[in-house]
Amino acid sequence: MIRVTDVIKRYSSEVAIGPVDLTIEPGGIIALVGPNGAGKSTLLTMMGRLLGMDGGSISIAGHDVARTPSRELATIVSILRQENHFITRLTVRQLVGFGRFPYSQGRLTPADEQIIDRAISFLDLTGLEGRYLDELSGGQRQRAYVAMVLAQDTEYVLLDEPLNNLDMRHSVAMMRHLHDAAHTLGRTIVIVLHDINFACQYADRLCAMKDGRVVAFGTPEEIMTSEVLTDVFETTVEVIDGPRGRLAVYY
Amino acid sequence: MADVLSRPAPARPADAPASGPLPTVAARRRYTVVVVVLAAMALGFGFGLLAWANPMPVGSLGFWRIAELRATNLVTMGVVALCQAVATVSFQTVTTNRILTPSIMGFEALYAAIQTTAVYVLGVTGIIALQGLPQFVLQVVVMVAFSALLYGWLLTGRFGNLQIMLLIGIILGGGLRSVSSFMQRLLTPSEFDVLTARLFGNVSNADPQYLLVGVPVALVVSGVLYLRSHRLNVLALGRETSLNLGVNHRRELITVLVLVSILMAISTALVGPLTFLGFLVATLSYQLADTYDHRLIFPVAALTGFVVLSGAYFVMNHVFRAEGVVSVIIELVGGTVFLFVIVRKGRL
Numbered sequence: 001m002i003r004v005t006d007v008i009k010r011y012s013s014e015v016a017i018g019p020v021d022l023t024i025e026p027g028g029i030i031a032l033v034g035p036n037g038a039g040k041s042t043l044l045t046m047m048g049r050l051l052g053m054d055g056g057s058i059s060i061a062g063h064d065v066a067r068t069p070s071r072e073l074a075t076i077v078s079i080l081r082q083e084n085h086f087i088t089r090l091t092v093r094q095l096v097g098f099g100r101f102p103y104s105q106g107r108l109t110p111a112d113e114q115i116i117d118r119a120i121s122f123l124d125l126t127g128l129e130g131r132y133l134d135e136l137s138g139g140q141r142q143r144a145y146v147a148m149v150l151a152q153d154t155e156y157v158l159l160d161e162p163l164n165n166l167d168m169r170h171s172v173a174m175m176r177h178l179h180d181a182a183h184t185l186g187r188t189i190v191i192v193l194h195d196i197n198f199a200c201q202y203a204d205r206l207c208a209m210k211d212g213r214v215v216a217f218g219t220p221e222e223i224m225t226s227e228v229l230t231d232v233f234e235t236t237v238e239v240i241d242g243p244r245g246r247l248a249v250y251y
Numbered sequence: 252m253a254d255v256l257s258r259p260a261p262a263r264p265a266d267a268p269a270s271g272p273l274p275t276v277a278a279r280r281r282y283t284v285v286v287v288v289l290a291a292m293a294l295g296f297g298f299g300l301l302a303w304a305n306p307m308p309v310g311s312l313g314f315w316r317i318a319e320l321r322a323t324n325l326v327t328m329g330v331v332a333l334c335q336a337v338a339t340v341s342f343q344t345v346t347t348n349r350i351l352t353p354s355i356m357g358f359e360a361l362y363a364a365i366q367t368t369a370v371y372v373l374g375v376t377g378i379i380a381l382q383g384l385p386q387f388v389l390q391v392v393v394m395v396a397f398s399a400l401l402y403g404w405l406l407t408g409r410f411g412n413l414q415i416m417l418l419i420g421i422i423l424g425g426g427l428r429s430v431s432s433f434m435q436r437l438l439t440p441s442e443f444d445v446l447t448a449r450l451f452g453n454v455s456n457a458d459p460q461y462l463l464v465g466v467p468v469a470l471v472v473s474g475v476l477y478l479r480s481h482r483l484n485v486l487a488l489g490r491e492t493s494l495n496l497g498v499n500h501r502r503e504l505i506t507v508l509v510l511v512s513i514l515m516a517i518s519t520a521l522v523g524p525l526t527f528l529g530f531l532v533a534t535l536s537y538q539l540a541d542t543y544d545h546r547l548i549f550p551v552a553a554l555t556g557f558v559v560l561s562g563a564y565f566v567m568n569h570v571f572r573a574e575g576v577v578s579v580i581i582e583l584v585g586g587t588v589f590l591f592v593i594v595r596k597g598r599l
Contacts (some may be wrong), residue, residue: 071497088488102496108482130275
């Protein structure tokens with residue numbers, strides 16, 4: 001369970017996130033949605049202890065993220081940001097191997113190698129495992145990063161806009177992989193998404209944020225209504241029934 | 252949760268790329284060849300420096316007497332190469348920047364300021380006042396303290412920002428340099444002449460007794476950094492990925508930077524500034540080692556450093572018959588090799 005209590009982050013005297021209170025039960029995909037500047041990524045990076053809080057506390061599976069040693073937390077929660085640029089040149093397999101660092105401290109055992117194998121095949125990267133990251137397309141590279149956090153084998157996975165820069169086909173493939181990971185591997189995946197229709201289709205719960213606060217939290221059926229979305233995004237949104245569920249029309 | 256990825260994995264073919272630092276058989280072979288060639292070159296230049304133009308026949312008692320006199324310089328080169336190589340590679344890793352070198356943090360400017368101040372205040376005798384083991388140790392301590400203060404203040408305080416720290420390091424270095432050059436304007440020509448000789452990196456600046464302290468400290472600090480290789484591999488992925496993988500980023504960063512400052516201080520206090528050497532050696536060794544793993548990069552870097560330094564001295568002393576300013580050769584040859592490698596490979 002992720003428990004966020006009275007969390008505040010102040011950027012300046014006018015701009016602040018929170019106070020945010022939120023309880024996320026384990027299991028499934030939880031999508032953070034909302035307009036730009038709502039504080040979705042800020043909240044996610046605070047959950048992943050990449051950013052300090054100015055007030056409140058966050059605990060993940062009973063561990064306070066501010067006080068638990070980073071090494072211990074790395075076996076419970078993993079986080080992937082949007083921008084990943086490395087100075088070292090790595091192959092896909094080497095990158096995924098880094099996901100085992102919290103357990104192996106750099107000395108990979110045969111058991112680690114097996115987990116790396118499975119993470120690579122889970123994201124259909126087996127044919128690419130010897131390739132260097134700078135030889136991959138954006139979508140393949142994104143999959144390699146996700147494979148790394150899956151190899152980290154944490155119960156909670158936090159992803160910041162993993163669909164950024166992906167085309168339709170790769171976005172769908174990525175969401176299917178994540179859906180599989182959540183349901184067949186039993187992970188809890190918290191994900192920042194921009195596309196509300198993607199969120200509705202693949203997420204199990206939606207958390208709508210606006211002006212640094214959580215304004216609605218519930219199942220896609222509860223959130224995907226014209227009233228809620230129009231209020232959250234401050235633009236007229238109509239929700240219609242599509243062939244595979246509800247669709248938000250806002251253009 | 253330990254085994255949620257419990258589906259059986261497909262069997263791996265024997266020649267499949269491994270997760271290790273050198274993924275293929277060809278890469279492993281290439282690395283071995285690189286190390287052997289570098290070691291052979293290091294031995295060749297080392298022996299050349301001892302034996303070339305040695306008037307006594309090789310192996311005779313007189314030969315070893317003369318070689319022994321030259322051996323001090325050779326040991327100094329070894330220490331300097333080790334310090335510069337390990338320090339620069341570690342510094343570039345933790346700053347995730349392959350263009351900066353630790354000299355940017357103002358070590359060389361501080362060294363120049365200390366030397367200039369001594370001459371400015373005490374005259375030519377000032378240079379002599381700075382010679383001796385206690386003075387050497389004191390210079391190292393001052394330089395390390397200076398950088399530790401800078402890191403400690405800038406990385407733990409309100410700023411907590413690597414970029415700001417680097418910027419302030421550059422500005423302080425620039426300030427120290429201009430203060431030194433101002434004092435240099437006020438020196439007499441003969442004092443200036445004596446000072447200039449100290450401000451060019453030169454292996455013969457090192458007194459043999461400095462090595463008694465310099466060698467063990469350099470070996471221990473390099474060893475500590477070598478043992479932290481796995482963590483350095485993760486730090487190279489940047490702050491966020493390191494934190495995600497459970498590395499206490501700020502603590503590691505400060506530890507490595509302090510270790511780097513000890514190495515740089517020893518090298519600078521031994522022989523003076525060698526601005527370009529570390530950058531050149533680090534850049535070349537990334538190309539030569541071609542791996543992310545610091546366990547493999549460090550040995551290649553140290554060997555490359557020794558080959559570059561001893562090679563430059565060999566060429567300087569025995570081809571051009573010019574003693575002294577070896578940094579000219581390092582920068583000329585090194586710069587050319589560097590450009591060649593970049594143009595050939597098309598990436599850093």
